[in-house]
Amino acid sequence: MRATSVAAPMALLLSSSRAYTLPSLVPTGPFFQDLGNETWVIGNEIWNMTQGRQYGVELYYKDHDCVGDAVGHYVNHNGAQSDLNWTSASIHHEGTYQGATYLDVQFAAREGDMHWVIFAGLAGAYQYFVNRDLPVLGEFRTLWRLDNTTFTHGKTDLRDEALPPLSDYLPENKVQDETWRTPGAGGGGGGGYITKYDLTSWVRTQTYYGVYGERFGSWYINAGKDYYNGNHLKQELMIHRESKTGDAVQLSMIHGTHFQVSAVDEFPEGKMWGPWLWYLNDGSREDAAQRAQAEFAAWPYAWFEDEAYHQRGSVQGQLLLSDGRPAAHAAMFLGDNNQSKTALDMCSDYYYTGYTDAEGRFEFQHVRAAAYGLQVWSNGSEMADVTTEFLRKDVVVVAGETTELATMAWPVSNKTRIFQVGDFDRTSYGFAHGGAPYEHGLVEKCPADLRFTVGTSQTEDWCFGQSKLGSWVISFSLDQSPAPCQREGRSNEEATLIMSLAGYSTGASSRVWANDVVIGNLTSGAAPGLLNDPSLYRAGTTAGEWRYFEFPFDAGTVLRPGDNEIRFEVTNNTTWRGFMWDSVVLE
Ligand SMILES: *[C@@H]1O[C@H](CO)[C@@H](O)[C@H](O)[C@H]1NC(C)=O
Ligand SMILES: *[C@@H]1O[C@H](CO)[C@@H](O)[C@H](O)[C@H]1NC(C)=O
Ligand SMILES: *[C@@H]1O[C@H](CO)[C@@H](O)[C@H](O)[C@H]1NC(C)=O
Ligand SMILES: *[C@@H]1O[C@H](CO)[C@@H](O)[C@H](O)[C@H]1NC(C)=O
Ligand SMILES: *[C@@H]1O[C@H](CO)[C@@H](O)[C@H](O)[C@H]1NC(C)=O
Ligand SMILES: *[C@@H]1O[C@H](CO)[C@@H](O)[C@H](O)[C@H]1NC(C)=O
Ligand SMILES: *[C@@H]1O[C@H](CO)[C@@H](O)[C@H](O)[C@H]1NC(C)=O
Ligand SMILES: *[C@@H]1O[C@H](CO)[C@@H](O)[C@H](O)[C@H]1NC(C)=O
Ligand SMILES: *[C@@H]1O[C@H](CO)[C@@H](O)[C@H](O)[C@H]1NC(C)=O
Ligand SMILES: *[C@@H]1O[C@H](CO)[C@@H](O)[C@H](O)[C@H]1NC(C)=O
Numbered sequence: 331m332r333a334t335s336v337a338a339p340m341a342l343l344l345s346s347s348r349a350y351t352l353p354s355l356v357p358t359g360p361f362f363q364d365l366g367n368e369t370w371v372i373g374n375e376i377w378n379m380t381q382g383r384q385y386g387v388e389l390y391y392k393d394h395d396c397v398g399d400a401v402g403h404y405v406n407h408n409g410a411q412s413d414l415n416w417t418s419a420s421i422h423h424e425g426t427y428q429g430a431t432y433l434d435v436q437f438a439a440r441e442g443d444m445h446w447v448i449f450a451g452l453a454g455a456y457q458y459f460v461n462r463d464l465p466v467l468g469e470f471r472t473l474w475r476l477d478n479t480t481f482t483h484g485k486t487d488l489r490d491e492a493l494p495p496l497s498d499y500l501p502e503n504k505v506q507d508e509t510w511r512t513p514g515a516g517g518g519g520g521g522g523y524i525t526k527y528d529l530t531s532w533v534r535t536q537t538y539y540g541v542y543g544e545r546f547g548s549w550y551i552n553a554g555k556d557y558y559n560g561n562h563l564k565q566e567l568m569i570h571r572e573s574k575t576g577d578a579v580q581l582s583m584i585h586g587t588h589f590q591v592s593a594v595d596e597f598p599e600g601k602m603w604g605p606w607l608w609y610l611n612d613g614s615r616e617d618a619a620q621r622a623q624a625e626f627a628a629w630p631y632a633w634f635e636d637e638a639y640h641q642r643g644s645v646q647g648q649l650l651l652s653d654g655r656p657a658a659h660a661a662m663f664l665g666d667n668n669q670s671k672t673a674l675d676m677c678s679d680y681y682y683t684g685y686t687d688a689e690g691r692f693e694f695q696h697v698r699a700a701a702y703g704l705q706v707w708s709n710g711s712e713m714a715d716v717t718t719e720f721l722r723k724d725v726v727v728v729a730g731e732t733t734e735l736a737t738m739a740w741p742v743s744n745k746t747r748i749f750q751v752g753d754f755d756r757t758s759y760g761f762a763h764g765g766a767p768y769e770h771g772l773v774e775k776c777p778a779d780l781r782f783t784v785g786t787s788q789t790e791d792w793c794f795g796q797s798k799l800g801s802w803v804i805s806f807s808l809d810q811s812p813a814p815c816q817r818e819g820r821s822n823e824e825a826t827l828i829m830s831l832a833g834y835s836t837g838a839s840s841r842v843w844a845n846d847v848v849i850g851n852l853t854s855g856a857a858p859g860l861l862n863d864p865s866l867y868r869a870g871t872t873a874g875e876w877r878y879f880e881f882p883f884d885a886g887t888v889l890r891p892g893d894n895e896i897r898f899e900v901t902n903n904t905t906w907r908g909f910m911w912d913s914v915v916l917e
Contacts, residue, residue, distance in 0.1 A: 360433040360448035362421055370419045372435050372446055376453045377610060379403065381437060384413045389476075391453065391610050396546060398477035400577040405444050405459065407470045414439040427633035434635070441465075444472065447605060447634075454549075456631070458604025459584065461597045468593025470585040474541075474548060474608075481541035481548060481578035484569035485615055486531035488767060493541070493569075494524045496576035506867065506906075508573060509770055523770040526570035527869035530589070530768050533564040534683050538622040540609075541569055541578045547613040550582055551622045552606040553629035556698065557584065559677030561663045562709075563756060563873045565589050582606065585677060589833075589865045590875045595677045605634060630696050638698070643727040646693040647735030649686055649706060649720060651713075651742050656690035657720070661709040661756075664694055664702040667723055673705055674875055685709060699729040706740065707756065714753035716742050717828050717915055745826070745917040749784040749806050751792055752913040756876040758832045761911055764794035768869040771906055773797045778900075781805060795866055796900060797838055797908030804914060805895045825885035827896060830912040833874020836862035837904025842881055843897040844888045850881035852909070854902065867906040874910060 361378075363371040370381045377391040379402075386403030389396040397403075405414040422436035422445060432449040441464045447456035457472065464470060483492050494512075503511040509525040531539065533555065540549035550568075558564060566583040584603040587593040607625055611617050630642065645664065649657035663673045664682040671677075679700065686692045686706070706720040720740040727733055758764030763772050776793035778800030785806070796802055827842065827849060834852075836859075842850035853859040865874025896916060900908065 359431055359450040362419070362433055362435045364419065368416070370435075370437075372433075372448060372455075374448050374450055374452065376451065381416065381419070383415050383417075389474075391546065394480065394546065396476055396480055396548065396610075397474075398480070400477050401475035401572075401575070403472070403474050405439070405472045407441070407464065407467045409469070414441055414444070416444070423635050425633070425635060432633070445605075453611060454607060454609040456605040456607050456634075457582070458602055458606070461599060461601040463599070464597050466594055466596050467585070468587040468595065469583070472582040472584065474580040475572060475575075475577035476541060476548060476580065478571070478576050478578045480543050480546050481580075482543045484529060484539075484541045484578070484580075485618075486529060486539040486568045487536055488531050489529060490615070493571040493578060496571060496573070498524055499571075499573050510573075525770045525869055526567060526573070527588070528768045528770060529568055529570050530565050530869065531568050532562075533558050533560065533566050533583075534562055536568070537626075538609075538618045539568045539580075540618065541580050542613040542615070545613055547611045547615070547618060548580055549609045549611070549618045549621075550580065550606060551609055551618070551625045552582075553622070553625040553631075554696070556680040556682055557601075557603040558681065559585055559587075559595070560590070560675070560681070561665070561673040561705075562661050562683050563674060563876070565870070565873075582608075587675075589863060589868060589870055589873075590672075590674050591861045591863045592671070592675050595675075597678055600638075601678065602636070602639070605631060641699040641729035642696045643699055643729050644693060644695045644732040645697060645702075645704075645725060645727055645735065646691070646732060648692070648737045649690040649740050650737060651690075651716065651740050652744075653742050655712070656688065657686050657706065657716075657740050658688050658690060658712040659709055660686045660690070660706050660713055660720075662686060662692055662694075663705045664697060664725065665705060667701045667703045667725075669703055669721070669723075672875065688712075697727045699727050701726050704735075708754045710753040710755035710757075710759065714755065715747070715750060715915075716740075717754050717830070717913075718742055743917060748808070748825075748916040749804065750913060750915045751782060751784075751804055752789055752911060754830060754913040754915070756830070756832055756912055757873045758794035758871065758910050758912060760789040761792045761794040762790050763871060764911075766794075766871045768871060770867075770869045772869075772871055773866055773906055773908065773910075779803075792911065794832075794871060795908060795910045796840075796898065797866070797903055797906060799900050799903050801897050801899045803895050803897045804916075805893060806916070807893050808889060808891055825883055825889065826917055827881040827883070828913075828915040828917070829879040829881065830914070831877040831879075831909055832872065832912040833863050833865035833870060833910035834860050834877055835864060835866040835874070835907040835910075836860065837902075838900055838908035839902040840909065841899045841901055843895075843899060844883050845890070845894055847883065847888050849883040849888075850879065852879070866908060866910050870910070876912065 416437040423434040442462040773795035778798035863874035
């Protein structure tokens with residue numbers, strides 16, 4: 331390792347070395363050079379990059395400049411005006427791990443510090459960012475904008491394909507934010523669009539992703555995802571073609587809100603995102619997949635010199651439903667103890683997701699020491715009928731210890747169920763097009779009017795999204811003595827319609843009817859209306875931000891023996907916007 335911090339005369343020498351090619355001056359092992367004019371060169375014997383005040387350019391790997399005319403590497407929040415400015419750079423730490431020397435190089439901006447941990451012999455670097463003073467924001471990311479002739483394709487867990495050519499992005503075909511009709515395609519009815527949102531993927535289960543071509547690949551491998559915001563249903567952009575310049579884009583969207591309601595987030599000083607691995611190779615996806623396996627197995631990273639990072643413990647326990655069943659295969663989230671945000675929106679600290687097993691048992695490992703709120707909800711399967719969620723606050727995790735939560739009881743509804751349409755799991759899985767690959771405009775394929783008959787219709791007869799003027803009806807029959815709620819000494823009259831939405835995009839309003847009585851309204855817009863999550867119009871097909879409603883009504887006067895119906899009548903509509911369904915329950 332040669333960690334050189336070169337002063338001005340040396341910088342001159344280095345710059346002239348480009349012209350005269352003096353190979354003896356090329357350092358081996360990880361290095362950091364300060365050229366003295368807000369320009370630094372980092373890398374090792376395999377790759378190097380020249381970092382300026384904002385952009386990292388001239389990314390040399392195998393003697394090839396992988397950035398070329400593209401913008402390069404930068405860190406940015408809330409759109410193009412806010413690229414971070416690096417005002418100084420230094421070696422934060424140097425060390426050796428299992429015989430390999432490494433340098434942790436830190437670039438400082440007003441908002442925080444971007445670190446590159448460069449090991450000898452590694453094609454790429456570990457990256458992490460530590461907050462100092464980020465503003466309240468919705469989007470915070472690091473990214474590469476790379477040469478588009480070198481990187482022609484992109485890969486996520488869900489897709490592996492050529493990036494659409496910039497020549498297909500015709501201004502006259504633009505239909506909304508970052509969405510164009512494919513030239514020659516009619517658009518409408520799903521398909522026929524180009525949009526970066528089609529290249530979204532699930533954050534918490536993502537293995538590796540990146541851009542590649544015939545000779546080069548550039549990948550992100552995020553082993554350990556505790557620094558990301560949100561729960562299991564957190565989805566984000568990963569890769570795309572930059573629609574203004576044509577660059578191949580590889581995004582590390584460490585804090586994104588593209589598919590959720592709130593984009594007003596604050597971070598404590600010291601919040602750390604990463605380290606994750608940025609990895610270069612010859613374009614092989616198999617090699618990137620193998621590297622990802624190794625990284626996942628090595629997390630949390632033993633080589634990382636940070637005390638708080640290693641203060642971790644475990645949590646285990648078991649959950650039983652109040653009706654005696656185990657809480658099987660339920661989704662679990664260790665989140666903020668303060669419940670003022672939704673699980674998807676929680677973002678300030680560190681978050682852990684998991685599932686219970688068939689017996690309702692669970693264990694979280696490698697959890698950063700802190701106090702958490704544990705939220706648990708049905709992920710379908712054996713628990714598809716469970717509409718309640720479980721919350722346990724003050725789950726305290728202590729470094730080096732296992733927190734044992736005794737067997738916990740999860741109250742489930744005791745009311746008599748009249749019908750349920752769709753599994754209760756916060757997603758649209760099971761319905762027509764529910765969970766289809768990301769595709770802009772797919773909701774156009776759902777009908778304006780739909781009738782579902784309890785007892786004969788199948789779940790897939792209901793469609794994943796409702797966006798057109800019209801009525802979706804659930805018809806069901808009650809026998810001679812319906813008295814819906816006779817158990818538990820409840821009032822015979824009380825019925826509750828539970829409506830669970832996997833997502834909702836503003837621009838559609840709905841009236842909810844039980845027979846000929848309006849039992850609820852879902853109105854678009856400012857509170858008490860519903861707030862927007864962009865999932866439905868940004869190619870989402872599975873989930874956006876989950877919403878839960880209960881509409882109680884007087885069953886005695888509204889329902890009758892024989893045929894009855896619940897009706898969702900869309901009264902105002904906007905193209906591609908509206909309701910993404912999870913489940914409807916009447917009890
Ligand atoms: C900084 O100095 C180097 C070496 O002299 C030179 O190549 C580069 O153009 C300079 N960069 C800026 C931004 O002035
Ligand atoms: C960066 O890589 C290029 C291409 O391999 C090489 O010519 C150059 O000397 C390297 N720069 C440094 C500072 O090592
Ligand atoms: C970085 O500096 C440029 C001017 O060089 C400025 O336009 C930009 O707003 C700055 N970025 C931030 C996040 O302040
Ligand atoms: C690559 O970027 C250039 C602009 O630098 C653009 O003209 C070209 O169309 C892009 N290539 C593709 C395949 O999109
Ligand atoms: C959670 O639900 C999804 C969607 O049905 C399913 O693919 C996944 O396997 C479930 N996870 C577990 C652990 O049961
Ligand atoms: C919980 O968060 C809200 C919103 O940030 C804040 O107003 C409140 O004081 C917090 N409560 C506690 C106990 O920290
Ligand atoms: C249902 O009944 C059980 C047993 O009496 C009780 O523990 C549970 O809290 C009840 N559930 C609800 C939602 O009230
Ligand atoms: C219907 O939605 C449009 C667009 O959001 C809005 O301008 C209009 O006021 C709405 N009409 C009604 C009756 O709600
Ligand atoms: C639905 O909205 C209408 C019109 O704003 C209002 O009169 C009615 O009370 C609402 N009904 C319910 C059940 O919220
Ligand atoms: C509203 O829904 C009707 C179908 O009921 C459809 O014909 C119309 O195009 C929709 N309007 C918009 C703006 O999407």
